[in-house]
Amino acid sequence: MESWVSSSPMHTSTRKEEFSYAYVHAIASTAGFCVQPKSRPMDSAGLDIIIEAPGAMTKGVLSFPKIEAQVKCTATKANITELFIKFPLEVKNYNKLRLTSHLVPQILIVVLVPEILENWIEITEPESTVIRKCAYWLSLKGKEETLNDETITVSIPRSNLLTPESLTELMSKVAHRQDL
Template identity: 25%
Template sequence: MGRIEAVNDDTFTACMEQLQEGYVAAVAATAGCAMESVRRDIYGMDALLVRPPEHVGKQEVSVFAQLKNTTTLRPDPEKSTFGYQLKKREYFDRLALKRKDPKAILIVMATSVRQADWTTAHHDRLEVSHCCYWVSLEGQTAKEGVESPTVKIPTANIFDANALTNILDKLDRGESLNECS
């Protein structure tokens, strides 16, 4: 990788987070869901994605998301998975926890080192030039003593409106997310 070409080196990481939040919010809106940012990162979760109930008398469905954005990965769609190293064991442990409700997923975005390449505007659309992938780590274990576990993320798990809808449908039926990740 070359040097990160930031508009402003002091704000580059914050802008990476903002780009991913915008991507996830756009996906949620397309799927008819709300994205609520978790402003205090006390529990390691960055967002709550909520789908309203289909009709009166039914409950909404939600999933927590931990968001990670990196410039060091280039997932190869020809391979079935790619590895992402979490910086803290605590992040892994919180995602692997067997939760009642809401469940939690990891969403990883692979971003260019050139900030100017992140989006391209056209008269009829705005393109975000990068992709998010998701995985459920519920019930997984990491080797004892590993402080920065690497997780395998399926390249088929592109985070888009269809994926979010499928995730929430599975949760609504009480099914495991590990069967589709």
């Protein structure tokens, strides 16, 4: 009998993309924020989602703070060091995210998943749903130019773990017009 993994016509890279959006959506929803996919032209411009507060944050300067994000997903174990997640990013995306002229702050979010697709999610009825592994974020605003042609490896501090708490802190910074 064919497993549910092999019976789906969806390519693994598409599954990673969809899973990563769902992962970020789960984090944002838990923190009380909205997530919207960007339009296809904006996806082509290197932005996948927008995360925004559905109102003013407590004692914030700006109402409805928002962050735009490019979301990536990887199952490669070799990217993890003791202090950093090393992620190869296309230079064209790097160059867009490093600009300083964005009206809305932009970040890179990298979602890590297990190499074996069946391990991405575990549902134990009625006890729990476990989503594996985790996500990290990075602001590339103001980073240096690169001479690379295709990819540049960015180092995301492991302390930049994307959680409901860290996302709330990021949104608070945006509400106070602080850099991420």
